[in-house]
Amino acid sequence: MFTPSVREALKYEAPGAWMPNITNDCIRLHAGYPAPSIVPVAELSKSLQELLEVERDRPLQYSGSPRANSLLTLVETRMQQRGIDTNRNRTLITAGSAQAIDLVAQILLTRDTIVMVEAPTYMEALETLRNYTDAIISIPTDKDGLSTVELAKILEERALQNLPMPKLLYTIPSFHNPTGVTLPLERRRHLLQLAEEYHFLILEDDAYGELYFTEAPRTLKSLDEDGRVIYLGSLSKVIAPGLRVGWVTALPKLVDTVDRFKKDLSHPLTEAMVAAYLHRIDWINRIAELRRIYRGRRDTLLQAMAKTMPDEVSWVPPDGGYFVWVHTPGVDTLKMLPAALENGVSYVAGQHFYDLGRGGTQYLRLSFSYVDESEMAEGVRILATLIRGSSNPR
Amino acid sequence: MFTPSVREALKYEAPGAWMPNITNDCIRLHAGYPAPSIVPVAELSKSLQELLEVERDRPLQYSGSPRANSLLTLVETRMQQRGIDTNRNRTLITAGSAQAIDLVAQILLTRDTIVMVEAPTYMEALETLRNYTDAIISIPTDKDGLSTVELAKILEERALQNLPMPKLLYTIPSFHNPTGVTLPLERRRHLLQLAEEYHFLILEDDAYGELYFTEAPRTLKSLDEDGRVIYLGSLSKVIAPGLRVGWVTALPKLVDTVDRFKKDLSHPLTEAMVAAYLHRIDWINRIAELRRIYRGRRDTLLQAMAKTMPDEVSWVPPDGGYFVWVHTPGVDTLKMLPAALENGVSYVAGQHFYDLGRGGTQYLRLSFSYVDESEMAEGVRILATLIRGSSNPR
Known part of the structure; x- marks a missing residue:
């Protein structure tokens, strides 16, 4: 069947x-x-009440509402503050970053497409990737995250042996799930250099990036000159996961195709509610x-x-x-x-x-x-x- | 790429x-x-307020809440009232029936899989199907909906010529979009008989089925002895589309696979909100x-x-x-x-x-x-x- x-x-x-x-x-x-x-909880509840008083049925219809549409601007502004070029890249709101991982996998992978992941990595990303490929390669990590030296060796070896090369690396460079570790800046630069040398894309899952305890790590995307990084953001950890609001920021060509396969499978109501909440509060202070x-x-x-x-x-x-x-x-x-x-x-x-x-x-x-x-x-x-x-x- | x-x-x-x-x-x-x-609008807003007072953060987390989980029972009860066997079939809540159409297409179709649609049919279903197949056959309709006589001819002809046979028919048998017409009972039986004879599945989109003005049409699914009907329900027309709550009811083997590809891409918050609303009101009266x-x-x-x-x-x-x-x-x-x-x-x-x-x-x-x-x-x-x-x- x-x-x-x-x-x-x-x-x-x-x-x-x-x-x-x-x-x-x-x-x-x-x-x-x-x-x-x-x-x-109370702030979100109040935000929704006020939203429905002002916009009435609109956030409950298919096509979004002024508030729902303003979410994209709020997110893009935050991306800019974090050094990401939102003019060169397009941002698309998704049903959590989970939907973005799923759609990126769907449009890029066939069963023999080689995808690299950190060992260990986020189990739900593994589950999603396994729905689309049989060729996952696990890259070793240490107390500083992904070992880019080991990665370079693996890539070099494959190239030497004329083996098929990886198309995508899925990584959580900041406050990794599950290890909690963070990739140092030198490794980030090394990783981007390897991506350019060996022509693979990087799927950067930044769910925890805002939650630093001493220093803000730079996103891979903000260092990405070559357009190889597909950035995934999420409000699950900084507001609430059940809202299912995330986003993908990448070159327009890729995001346009994600959008076509996403169709209208996003959440007009919760997007409007989140936007209303973010307008009510001081987001920077809240983070x-x-x-x-x-x-x-x-x-x-x-x-x-x-x-x-x-x-x-x-x-x-x-x-x-x-x-x-x-x-x-x-x-x-x-x-x-x-x-x-x-x-x-x-x-x-x-x-x-x-x-x-x-x-x-x-x-x-x-x-x-x-x-x-x-x-x-x-x-x-x-x-x-x-x-x-x-x-x-x- | x-x-x-x-x-x-x-x-x-x-x-x-x-x-x-x-x-x-x-x-x-x-x-x-x-x-x-x-x-x-006001009832939904009140439902959410009460929900968050009682269940606090739970509907805002990943894993749903007692209310969100009760939605499945409410939906299954309504299915039973409409003659659908919910013991033999499994029901899965989806992000609108749009997500169900997308997932069914994703798991069943490759680009050469033949899919039949009514001419005319719902334009967004066409868009979704085109994401997965190049082989769409349009079946003529008249004032009574899908012409099962024409369908029989097309199938017979293909079989005679040893052409590849269709795997799926997408249909809106009741209060069709866009034609508004409804398939009579005899044609429904004829269609199911053809599905059995030629071994295709029927994707029954019942978004409007509850909104009859004289007589309730019987769903194809309630007549489905062979397990060939994949039923799609929706609350978009009877509550509000922006909630993105729909469902698929079909044999467990198929729905289990839809579930695997859906993963957690549903809406815990709006599902809980809808369930709270349906508990507040008399659903039958409201319809x-x-x-x-x-x-x-x-x-x-x-x-x-x-x-x-x-x-x-x-x-x-x-x-x-x-x-x-x-x-x-x-x-x-x-x-x-x-x-x-x-x-x-x-x-x-x-x-x-x-x-x-x-x-x-x-x-x-x-x-x-x-x-x-x-x-x-x-x-x-x-x-x-x-x-x-x-x-x-x-």
Whole structure:
């Protein structure tokens, strides 16, 4: 019944297997979304009320509304502030950056198109890419993110052997999911140089880029002279994920085609609501406030970890974003998960962040975005006890 | 840069060319969406406020909320009331039926897959199908909708000649867009019999099925013993299109695959909002009220047309839905459109409803869903005058 490409896609594990099966009273250290106290529920509700009073039915129709249309200008202004050339590039609002990843994959990939990802990387991006290609290459990372030296070796080797070359690299250069690490400027320049030399495109997922705790990293897109970077932005982490508002910024030729396949599959109502909210508040101030909130949360989690975790457990302190990537030598985190859930704490097992589960067995991802700060120490204590109990002497 | 399939898709006209370029004070007889007075703006706003008071951040997160999840049950109950077997079939909420059409096309079609459509048919479905196939066959229709006799001939002929056979028929059997006509029960049975005989699937777009003015038509899906019908429902016409809530009901094997490619590209917030709204109101009563409203609007438009249109202009009075399909002998409606817009009235030219514009030059679609009833006579008067002036003596 299905197309040959879809039949290939169905051979991979169904999406969502990474999601732990949690109960309500669980300490959700798995959760990559904002805490209830951080989501501006009342402000968003008020924004919608006012919007519907002013624009009445318009945001509820197909074709958007003045407010919905103003969102693009707000986003483009922010992009300009962050050094991205919005005259040379076109920005298109999408249903979260997830829709943009899906559409970019759909228009660029056939099943033999080689796509590179970081190992580890965002599991949902892996799921989406697997819907379109069988040829994913995992590139090693270290405490500074993607190893551009290793990447250069892999590319050089392939070129020497006359192997098919990659078309696309999917990367989260700032406050990586799941590792939390950030690519230094020199590596960013090296990466762009490699993209130019070997003619591949870079899909830059910048979901966490605004949430830095010390220094703002420069986006790859702002360094992109060659037009090789397809930039993905999102309001999921700085407002709320359920609004499904993201965007793609790239050369018009590419974005026009994304637009054709997107058609009207965006969200006129939530786009107008978000625009109304952003007009009500001081966005720059709000982002600064979020940085303080998440920095405090990171500190609380890291302090609890430093105090309680066994000596052999290690992590790289993240300088932004949502996540800490924890190395648990001798402990299979997928096997440990049922006991953790039973004891009332959740995490995402490391294997889910590796293509086909090939790696990360002794890693887990903790998130400091969702759990009450008052519960973090307890969550970490439970995990530390379990890690001690699960550890196989080597 | 793009895949071979996408490169083929880009050869077709870009989507949206059918949309007339209207000014604010235009009498919008082109508009296939509900009038401002029909959209329950205040009720939806209140529903969202209450929802966020009760469920707080949950509908704003990724994973939905109790209310968002209850939407599926509400929809399935309504499907059961309309005779559809929801045990044998699976229902998946989508971002409007537009997302469902897109995903069904994506998983079933390659560029040489033969897809049949009615001539004329919904222009946005044509645009979506053209993104995935080059092999569209247009099947003639008459005042009772799809001619199943013509369809049988075409299929028989293809089979005799050993030509590749169609995989899918896209149809709007009830209150068709743009023709407004409805397929009689005998033709529905004949169509299902042909689908069984020639092994094709039927994509049934039932966007208008609830909006009947005399008798409720039976859905194809409720008559579908063979599992060949993929049913598409929508709340766009019975609540508001900007919510982007629709669904697909079909055999689990197909819907599971739609779900994999849909991933989390749905709208947790608007789904929860709609569910909250449907819990607040009496849905059955509301649909009955909408039937009365749209019947009154149809009557007003048809009366104005009967009074003012030249004798040679003709139409089939629709028994439900939003549209009247008007035959204007001797008048090229695409050529007449700029003058109509200049005179303050809009319509959709007939050609846009034919694949590759091959037909419908002397037809136009009027909608009675949006325009104030008090303005309909004036809109029709302007059109009648233009038709008289544009008519070429034959």
